[in-house]
Amino acid sequence: MNANVPASIGELQALVKAHDRIHVVGNGSKPALHHGAGDAALAGAGGFCGIIEYQPQEFTLTAGAGTPVSVIAAELKRHGQYLPFDPLLPNSSTIGGTVAANLSGARRYRYGGIRDFILGARVVDGLGRAFRVGGKVVKNAAGFDLSKFLVGSLGHYAIMTELTFKVFPEPPQHRALRLRYAALPDILDAVYYLNQNIYELDALEFAPADAGWSLLLCLAGFEDTLPSRILALQESLRADTAGLDGGEGDDVNAAWQPLAGLTGDYLVKVALAPKQIPGLDARVSHLKRRYSIGGNLAWVATDDLKMLDALLLEQGLRGLCIRGAASSPLLGMPLEVSLAARVKQVLDPMNKFV
Amino acid sequence: MNHPFIQALQQIYPAERLLTRDVQLLPYESDGLTAFQTKPGAVALPVDEDEIISTVRLCHQMEVPFVARGSGTSLSGGSLPIADGLIIGLNRMNRIKRIDPRGRIAVVEPGVINLHITHAVEPYGLYYAPDPSSQSICTIGGNIAFNSGGAHCLKYGMTSNHVLGMKVVLADGTVTQFGSESLDGVGIGPDLVGLFVGSEGLFGIALEITLRLMPAPQLYRTVLAAYDNLGRAGDAVSMVVASGLLPGAMEIMDRLSIKAAEAAVAAGYPPDAEALLIVELEGEALQVEAEFAQLQGVIEESGAFEVRVAQSEEERARIWKGRKSAFSAVGRLSPDFIVQDGVVPRSRLGEALQEIDAIKSKYGLDVANVFHAGDGNLHPLILYDGREAGALERAEALAGEILAMCVDLGGSITGEHGIGMEKRDYMPAMFSDQELEIMMALRRAIDPKEIANRGKMFPGVEAPALQQHGLHPLEKQGVISRE
Incomplete structure (x- = not known):
């Protein structure tokens, strides 16, 4: 993609003023978000790159929206901290793209998603105005919280140039556990069981496996207590749920990589509640899929996007396609329009951002 | 109040749920910010969604300003009436409509009291996390309007995060919904829940709310450490953070607030402490014990002259009782006080406290300090005697200097109480004219007649006169407390 890459907020404002239709792109790690842009001018975020302010003792980090997630993660790691919302594509995406598409990975299960960790932002809106939303401290209740609104906004309301997040100390150690279940209802029972017990899981994922289903759990904490915590977890899952076999796995990464093995032309995120899984799964049993963050999110790979779009609509679900040549990345149920349209009217009245 | 409007309301409400007589309106004249009082024109008490929607539509059509009100505990004057406007009292919208323990959610009406949710889900081993000090009386609708916090925000966030x-019904009568029962919330598309929560009642009224529940902690470890100066307690917080621990709560009280709390509830705090630090760990027992071992090491090195660990739930409750009652307790030391709610970066807490010391000397007023040290959220209590001429004005000026300092140090003018009526004149200290204009434009796009909670959040609107002094009547009875 040939994008204009403004080097400063002034240049970005000029770009916005000079074009009627503008589409924002970071690293292009989610190609499906860009196919519908048509002839819109492409605005690259690469000019807003780098960590601007990081104070480990404050648990806050501010970075340019075009900063690669990997750069932020590496800097945090040097200070024993991490982004608890766990960016989904840590090696290929920018932080701005991650926020715009609201893409979290498996570890989001422990403390929350992007909306729970974004504190503030600087943006340029459709009228070319540059301004700040939210704040830079971990707690702030002043003014309308437009920074949370940016999460999932797909660049349709304003272009982010800078983002501030709350960050956390990273637990020193992780251990994974894998259990096999005969069927989906069994695994959902296990998820419900875990939901009502205190196990503080870092990740809780499940997917169909060779013979039945595989439940992947990850615990985080101190090295000396992790073995006994894992053991207690394993024992209670065997005793109180229909866990068949399996045990401690050394593959923490397998628990953390929800997209591994999901081959197919299109890859779609579906937001759902665990109780909606049986209805969906019965219809996508022929597809590669994985249920993430305790069954609150599904990843489905398909070669037939139209079918999936219709299916999600029928099930009252929404999807976001991040891979494949989709004419629109939004699938299933239409988005809310009443309140969102008012924001659009204020921030981008000429409908420049597509 | 104009007659045709009342007549139209009478079509919606039976007489016992439409209050118009002076004596009926009296309890609604003020909220938790007791320095302000205004008489509303009428109070309507809806019992279902349809009544709320019809009322908002009527207000929009007839251009009558309204304030949605829960229990009226706002500390920023957020639920203060608009003179001759309508109060929509939501306390009767107090049904917990559904609890789904397996999915860990509860669907509630806006008038449900915060703590009642936890009580309702306790049998399932769950709880609702946000814990403002007024949680035994404040409602979820109010929590949503002001994105209420509490002592346990650092780890699990404020109301918005739950x-x-x-x-909702928007101020122009449009009914819409967003979000879902998924832990991912809105998940796809802009996060409208995040935008609506904390909008201080200016966008409209929440009709039905889906809340996230959490598993109740298996174990708490609550530590009380006493220091011979405030700076050392602040340093201890930095040491805890630097050690990589993430406690559920970290609170500091200074000498004056300790004294007040002792006098009020006899919490048994060390009598000669200049500062107290409360640190609480919570969660899975094995993990909490390991964290506790680490915390003990940090506290030992922090120079505390006395350290107590709660050995029972009673002892834990006692430690918290002193802290949570500190605000109303200060009422025993002084006829009147103002609570501030500024935030500074945690590492600048020491600097902020010194600065507050300097400012208070200048005004000749006492300030007690209680704060959520974990997230840099200060709660200076400015003591004054409202019967003394000019005292309130001096206290307000002192408060203003503290807020300006918070902004200068890179923080915020409010961490959890909101702007409301009280801090609207300080908004320009935090936001540029353009930023304020954009927020006001957004408000007008949703509420073109500016009828929803008119006069709150934005500077430059007519203010009700400062009148009352003393504690809120409910505070005097010990029913509510300010945090």
Whole structure:
């Protein structure tokens, strides 16, 4: 993609003023978000790159929206901290793209998603105005919280140039556990069981496996207590749920990589509640899929996007396609329009951002 | 209040749920910010969604300003009436409509009291996390309007972080819903829940709210450490953070607030402490014990002259009782006080406290300090005697200097109480004219007649006169407390 890459907020404002239709792109790690842009001018975020302010003792980090997630993660790691919302594509995406598409990975299960960790932002809106939303401290209740609104906004309301997040100390150690279940209802029972017990899981994922289903759990904490915590977890899952076999796995990464093995032309995120899984799964049993963050999110790979779009609509679900040549990345149920349209009217009245 | 409007309301409400007589309106004249009082024109008490929607539509049509009100505990004057406007009292919208323990959610009406949710889900081993000090009386609708916090925000966030979905009526009468029962909330598309929560009642009224529940901690470890100076307690917080621990709560009280709390509830705090630090760990027992071992090491090195660990739930409750009652307790030391709610970066807490010391000397007023040290959220209590001429004005000026300092140090003018009526004149200290204009434009796009909670959040609107002094009547009875 040939994008204009403004080097400063002034240049970005000029770009916005000079074009009627503008589409924002970071690293292009989610190609499906860009196919519908048509002839819109492409605005690259690469000019807003780098960590601007990081104070480990404050648990806050501010970075340019075009900063690669990997750069932020590496800097945090040097200070024993991490982004608890766990960016989904840590090696290929920018932080701005991650926020715009609201893409979290498996570890989001422990403390929350992007909306729970974004504190503030600087943006340029459709009228070319540059301004700040939210704040830079971990707690702030002043003014309308437009920074949370940016999460999932797909660049349709304003272009982010800078983002501030709350960050956390990273637990020193992780251990994974894998259990096999005969069927989906069994695994959902296990998820419900875990939901009502205190196990503080870092990740809780499940997917169909060779013979039945595989439940992947990850615990985080101190090295000396992790073995006994894992053991207690394993024992209670065997005793109180229909866990068949399996045990401690050394593959923490397998628990953390929800997209591994999901081959197919299109890859779609579906937001759902665990109780909606049986209805969906019965219809996508022929597809590669994985249920993430305790069954609150599904990843489905398909070669037939139209079918999936219709299916999600029928099930009252929404999807976001991040891979494949989709004419629109939004699938299933239409988005809310009443309140969102008012924001659009204020921030981008000429409908420049597509 | 104009007659045709009342007549139209009478079509919606039976007489016992439409209050118009002076004596009926009296309890609604003020809220938790007791320095202000205004008489509303009428109070309507809806019992279902349809009544709320009809009322908002009527207000929009006839251009009558309204304030949605829960229990009226706002500390920023957020639920203060608009003179001759309508109060929509939501306390009767107090049904917990559904609890889904397996999915860990509760669907509630806006008038449900915060703590009642935890009580309702306790049998399932769950709880609702946000814990403002007034949680035994404040409502979820009010918590949503002001994105209420509490002592346990650092780890699990404020109200906004616990709302997954909502159905609302916007100020122009449009009914819409967003979010879901998924932990991912809105998940796809802009996060409208995040935008609506904390909008201080200016966008409309939440009709139905889907809340996230959490598993109740298996174990708490609550530590009380006493220091011979405030700076050392502040340093201890930095040491805890630097050690990589993430406690559920970290609170500091200074000498004056300790004295007040002792006098009020006899919490048994060390009598000669200049500062107290409360640190609480919570969660899975094995993990909490390991964290506790680490915390003990940090506290030992922090120079505390006395350290107590709660050995029972009673002892834990006692430690918290002193802290949570500190605000109303200060009422025993002084006829009147103002609570501030500024935030500074945690590493600048020491600097902020020194600065507050300097400012208070200048005004000749006492300030007691209680704060959520974990997230840099200060709660200076400015003591004054409202019967003394000019005292309130001096206290307000002192408060203003503290807020300006918070902004200068890179923080915020409010961490959890909101702007409301009280801090609207300080908004320009935090936001540029353009930023304020954009927020006001957004408000007008949703509420073109500016009828929803008119006069709150934005500077430059007519202010009700400062009148009352003393504690809120409920505070005097010990029913509510300010945090």
